[in-house]
Amino acid sequence: xxxxxxxxxxxxxxxxxxxxAQAQSNNxxxxxxxxxxxxxxxxxxxxxxxxxxxxxxxxxxxxxxLTNAGRFDVTGQALAPVTLSFTLPxxxxxxxxxxxxxxxxxxxxxxxAQTGGIGFNPVTGASPSLSATGGLFVWVGxxxxxxxxxxxxxYSANVTMTVVY
Amino acid sequence: xxxxTWLVIGVALLEATIPAVLGAQKPLTVTGVRxxxxxxxxxxxxxxxxxxxxxxxxxxxxxxxKFAPIQLSFTLPxxxxxxAGATMPLVFGGSDAGYSSPETxxxxxxxxxxxxxxxxxxxxxKAAVFIGGTAQPAPAQRAGAYTAxxxxxxxxxx
Numbered sequence: 218x219x220x221x222x223x224x225x226x227x228x229x230x231x232x233x234x235x236x237x238a239q240a241q242s243n244n245x246x247x248x249x250x251x252x253x254x255x256x257x258x259x260x261x262x263x264x265x266x267x268x269x270x271x272x273x274x275x276x277x278x279x280x281x282x283l284t285n286a287g288r289f290d291v292t293g294q295a296l297a298p299v300t301l302s303f304t305l306p307x308x309x310x311x312x313x314x315x316x317x318x319x320x321x322x323x324x325x326x327x328x329x330a331q332t333g334g335i336g337f338n339p340v341t342g343a344s345p346s347l348s349a350t351g352g353l354f355v356w357v358g359x360x361x362x363x364x365x366x367x368x369x370x371x372y373s374a375n376v377t378m379t380v381v382y
Numbered sequence: 383x384x385x386x387t388w389l390v391i392g393v394a395l396l397e398a399t400i401p402a403v404l405g406a407q408k409p410l411t412v413t414g415v416r417x418x419x420x421x422x423x424x425x426x427x428x429x430x431x432x433x434x435x436x437x438x439x440x441x442x443x444x445x446x447x448k449f450a451p452i453q454l455s456f457t458l459p460x461x462x463x464x465x466a467g468a469t470m471p472l473v474f475g476g477s478d479a480g481y482s483s484p485e486t487x488x489x490x491x492x493x494x495x496x497x498x499x500x501x502x503x504x505x506x507x508k509a510a511v512f513i514g515g516t517a518q519p520a521p522a523q524r525a526g527a528y529t530a531x532x533x534x535x536x537x538x539x540x
Contacts, residue, residue, distance in 0.1 A: 241447070244535040245412040247440045249472060251420035251429065251462055251517050251528045294525075297424070382424035 254294035255351060257380050263288035265357055265376060270316075273365035280324040280358035283331060289378045290329075291353040297382055298346045301325070301355060303339040304377040309361065311370030318374065320360040329354050353380075410450070412536045415441040418515060423470075423528075426521035433480040433514040436487050440513040442534045443485070448507035450538045454481065456495040457533040462517065465526035471518040472530055478514045485510040500539070 265287030270276045278285045293299065303323075308315040326334035327348040337343040339357055347353050357376055418440040423429045431438045444452070456479065461469040480490030483504050493499040495513055503509055511534060 241410040242537040243412045245414040246533040247414040247417040249418040249530045251423045256425045
C-alpha cells in the first residue's frame with residue numbers, strides 16, 4: 218500500500234514536470250521601406266567663351282552673360298537640396314603657353330533665363346535646391362589676364378562642377 | 383481515502399514550487415508594431431535609422447510571459463527590393479537592436495540583431511524590441527520604392 222501511495226505521488230510529479238518543460242515560441246514581422254530619389258545628372262551645356270583676347274588687355278565674362286558665360290544644367294529629384302562644388306583652373310593653356318584666369322563668379326537659377334538668379338562664389342560653392350521639376354541652371358563667369366607678350370593661339374582649360382545631394 | 387490525501391498533498395506541494403506551471407498559462411505573443419522607415423533616400427548617400435528614432439525605428443511588442451526567460455532572434459534581410467527587381471543593401475550594426483522592459487524607446491538595452499539575445503521578462507510579462515539599420519544606395523541606385531521584411535522570433539527558454 219505504501220509503495221502505491223509513493224508511486225501515485227511520483228506519477229503526479231512526472232506529469233506536472235513534463236508540463237513545465239514545454240517551450241513556447243512565436244514570431245512576427247515588420248516591413249522596412251525606403252523611397253530612392255532620382256539620381257543627379259549634370260550636363261555641361263555651354264562653354265565659358267572669352268572670344269578674341271588681346272595681349273595686355275584683361276577680358277572678363279560675367280556670369281550674367283547668357284551668351285558667353287559657362288553653363289551647367291542639372292536634373293534630379295524635385296525640390297531636393299544639393300551642394301555645388303567646382304574645380305577651377307588657374308590658367309588656360311595653348312600648347313606650352315599659359316594665360317592666367319581668375320575672378321570666378323557664379324549664378325544659379327531654376328530657369329534658363331536666369332530669372333531670380335542667385336549669385337555665389339564658385340570657389341566656395343553653393344547649396345541651392347532643385348526646382349519643382351527637378352531642374353537647376355548654373356552659370357560661371359571669370360576673367361583672363363593675358364600678358365603683353367602673350368603668345369597667339371587658342372587657349373583652353375576645363376571647369377568642372379560636382380553636384381551631390 | 384489515504385490515497386486521495388497523498389494526491390492532494392502532492393498537488394499542493396507542486397503548486398507551492400511551480401506556480402507558473404499549474405496556473406493558467408497564456409500563450410506568448412509577439413506583435414509587429416511599426417516598420418523601419420528610411421523615407422527619402424538619395425543615390426550614393428547612406429541613410430541611417432537609429433533604434434532610438436521614435437518616428438522611424440521598427441518596433442515589436444512581446445507579451446504574456448511573466449518572469450519567463452526568453453531568447454530573441456531576428457531574421458534580417460541583406461537587401462531591400464525595388465523597381466524591376468533592383469536591390470539596395472541593408473546593413474545592421476552591432477547595436478542596431480534594443481530591448482526595453484518598460485516598453486519605452488528612450489530606455490533600451492542595445493544588442494546586435496545578428497546574434498540571439500537572451501533576457502528575462504519582468505513581472506508584467508511584457509517588453510518592447512526596437513530595431514534600426516542602414517540603407518546603402520549606390521550612386522546609380524534606381525529610383526523608386528524599396529521594401530524588405532524583418533522577422534523577430536521569441537522563444538521561452540526552459
